[in-house]
Amino acid sequence: MTMADKTIYTCSECGHTEPKWLGRCPDCSNWNTFVESTNRLKKNVTAARTGNAHGRSVPVAIPLHKIESTQAxxxxxxxxxxxxxxxxxxxxxxxxxxxxxxxxxxxxxxxxxxxxxxxxxxxxxxxxxxxxxxxxxxxxxxxxxxxxxxxxxxxxxxxxxxxxxxxxxxxxxxxxxxxxxxxxxxxxxxxxxxxxxxxxxxxxxxxxxxxxxxxxxxxxxxxxxxxxxxxxxxxxxxxxxxxxxxxxxxxxxxxxxxxxxxxxxxxxxxxxxxxxxxxxxxxxxxQPDDTESLFLEKRQSDLPAGIVVAPIYEGSRVILLEIQSLVVPVRGGTSRVYSDRIDARVVWKAQAVLEKHCSLDFNSYDMYVNVAGGLSIREVGIELPLVLSLFSARTGVAFPSHAAVTGEVSLAGEIRNVRHLEKRIKTARELGFSLMVGPLAGTQVASRELKYEGVSNVQEAVKKAFSGHCTNQ
Structure with a gap:
């Protein structure tokens, strides 16, 4: 046996190697896991990858501009x-x-x-x-x-x-x-x-x-x-x-x-x-054909309080879904948030904005937030729909069934623009919605089938969506 074929012992659990057999692996502490092998393995692997029996090859660099990159x-x-x-x-x-x-x-x-x-x-x-x-x-x-x-x-x-x-x-x-x-x-x-x-x-x-x-x-x-x-x-x-x-x-x-x-x-x-x-x-x-409306519930009556329809942008397409909120009196010492489809920190932010700018009390209430269909949402366009959903659940005022809403909410209560706003408006119009509440930038998209209400802050959004206003004007 040559030096290149020297015997080694490898732990079958963690891969730790030793020059001699041990009953217990010093790395993972498992017993009787060492297997005898030779270090010929590494040499053979190198030779197989390079095509050289001695494990050696001459590397050849290729100019970047000569490398083809096409859809083919x-x-x-x-x-x-x-x-x-x-x-x-x-x-x-x-x-x-x-x-x-x-x-x-x-x-x-x-x-x-x-x-x-x-x-x-x-x-x-x-x-x-x-x-x-x-x-x-x-x-x-x-x-x-x-x-x-x-x-x-x-x-x-x-x-x-x-x-x-x-x-x-x-x-x-x-x-x-x-x-x-x-x-x-x-x-x-x-x-x-x-x-x-x-x-x-x-x-x-x-x-x-x-x-x-x-x-x-x-x-x-x-x-x-x-x-x-x-x-x-x-x-x-x-x-x-x-x-x-x-x-x-x-x-x-x-x-x-x-x-x-x-x-x-x-x-x-x-x-x-x-x-x-x-x-x-x-x-x-x-593969479903109606991905845009896949998560919408077909109801014969108005929306229950706490449900708001939001167009979200996933990759290259718009999907309309329902944001569902439930606000109930707390049963313990402190209020809690139950939300697994929307980050709980986003829910806490929406609660803080409503407490500051609409004078709504959430300290003595537990909040349950869900996204219909089980889709997890990470984009900022969900923030204004979440705010209006919590407002609806807290006040008991239902959101209009023919309306949709989108927009990012700042800590100051301002409504910020979202990406692909025009495409969101177009998808909502194609699915039969007649009213949409969102950032002011959307007012430039004119349409006879869908009325767009551009808002600059949370108070205006509540007024346009619920035909009312926040208590803190």
């Missing part, structure tokens, strides 16, 4: 909502529904168990506009189980090939043989490298296996989708470094009942503001 590098996933989130439509500079999958890119998709990650992967494998082959690597389900789901969801395709394998070396061998255009790994937590131990899902196993797959797909200009698990806190399971390694990180979230939201927390090829909306039905995931 993308391929259509066949799923409009996914294209939008990946940057092919709206947020990426292209038209909504255009090609979204970037060739050579790696995408990490994470979500709760049973939310529909595997179903979404089958839809990508079946609908993607590619002339090449699609390899679906499964480590959690048998090929028969995947075939049953494909038949049930109508995602069967002759271009899909299933590989039930958990050894990353065998997967790389299959990739070298097939040369697929899309690779799907379900899931990254099931892959392992034998030299790093026989337990999959450890920190070192996940980092090494992910890096091997990412390197191969970039070298062969192949799109890679990695399915990931989440912890009970909702965070992506495994080392944070994997999120840095991949090009895009997608979170698959469940809203109320059957709705699913696909969000991007990182995207090197597009915007992270876009969201994809799906509905889980008996035959799989379906």
């Amino acid at each position: 590098l993308r391929m259509d996933s066949g799923i409009q909502e996914l294209n939008r989130v990946l940057g092919g439509g709206g947020g990426g500079g292209g038209e909504p529904g255009s090609a979204g999958i970037m060739r050579g890119a790696s995408v990490l998709v994470a979500g709760e168990p049973g939310i529909g990650k595997s179903t979404l992967m089958l839809m990508i494998a079946s609908h993607a506009d590619t002339k090449g082959r699609v390899l679906y690597v499964t480590g959690e389900e048998s090929p028969e189980q995947i075939a049953m789901r494909a038949r049930r969801t109508g995602t069967q395709s002759t271009q899909i090939e299933i590989l039930a394998e958990t050894d990353v070396d065998s997967v790389i061998t299959a990739l070298d043989t097939m040369k697929p255009s899309i690779v799907i790994v379900d899931s990254i937590q099931t892959l392992k490298k034998s030299e790093l131990g026989m337990v999959a899902g450890t920190v070192n196993q996940m980092k090494f296996c992910a890096q091997e797959l990412i390197d191969w797909t970039k070298l062969h200009n192949t799109a890679l989708f990695l399915v990931g698990h989440v912890t009970k806190e909702g965070l992506i399971a495994g080392p944070k470094v994997i999120e840095h390694m991949v090009d895009t990180v997608l979170q698959f979230e469940q809203a109320d009942q059957d709705l699913r939201f696909l969000r991007s927390s990182k995207n090197r090829f597009g915007s992270v503001d876009e969201i994809g909306i799906f509905r889980m039905e008996e035959n799989g995931l379906v």
Whole structure:
């Protein structure tokens, strides 16, 4: 044995190495986790990546202006909502529904168990506009189980090939043989490298296996989708470094009942503001056609007190939804805020503005705030609708059912402009609303179908919306 093949012992749980075997790992304190290996592994990996048997190569730099960057590098996933989130439509500079999958890119998709990650992967494998082959690597389900789901969801395709394998070396061998255009790994937590131990899902196993797959797909200009698990806190399971390694990180979230939201927390090829909306039905995931009015309740009577309709801007489209507030006498010593769809700090700010500028008392009341449909809102255009919703809930005066409202609220009670105001007004008009309250900038958008009331402060907004006024004028 040469010095290059010196024996080392690696902890299968944390990856800590020692020159001799130990019963207990000094890093993670686990017992009997050291596995014998040689440092030949690093040499072989380097040689495989460089194509040089000695692990050496001559680096070649490419002038930046000679590197082509065109939309031809993308391929259509066949799923409009996914294209939008990946940057092919709206947020990426292209038209909504255009090609979204970037060739050579790696995408990490994470979500709760049973939310529909595997179903979404089958839809990508079946609908993607590619002339090449699609390899679906499964480590959690048998090929028969995947075939049953494909038949049930109508995602069967002759271009899909299933590989039930958990050894990353065998997967790389299959990739070298097939040369697929899309690779799907379900899931990254099931892959392992034998030299790093026989337990999959450890920190070192996940980092090494992910890096091997990412390197191969970039070298062969192949799109890679990695399915990931989440912890009970909702965070992506495994080392944070994997999120840095991949090009895009997608979170698959469940809203109320059957709705699913696909969000991007990182995207090197597009915007992270876009969201994809799906509905889980008996035959799989379906893309709703009426996303603008999907979250509106069709009522035969007037709105109850505490409900306000607001047009919000998500990525490249406007969605109208209901802000719901409930104000009840406190049952303890101090008032509390219950809000999981809107940041509680934004609710506290709205309460403070109402107390200061409208002389409403909230100190002895608990506040419950909700967004119909379960969509989490982060944009500032929700602030004025939230203020009017709390005012309505506190006073018992209902908001007009034919009206919508948008705007940012400053601490001084002023109404500030919001982005894409004209598009919000247009969407509200198309959905049949006849009145809209918002920043003064919107008064320039003339329309016979919709009356726009521009306001400069909270007092004016209350007066225009409720045909009344604050007590503190």
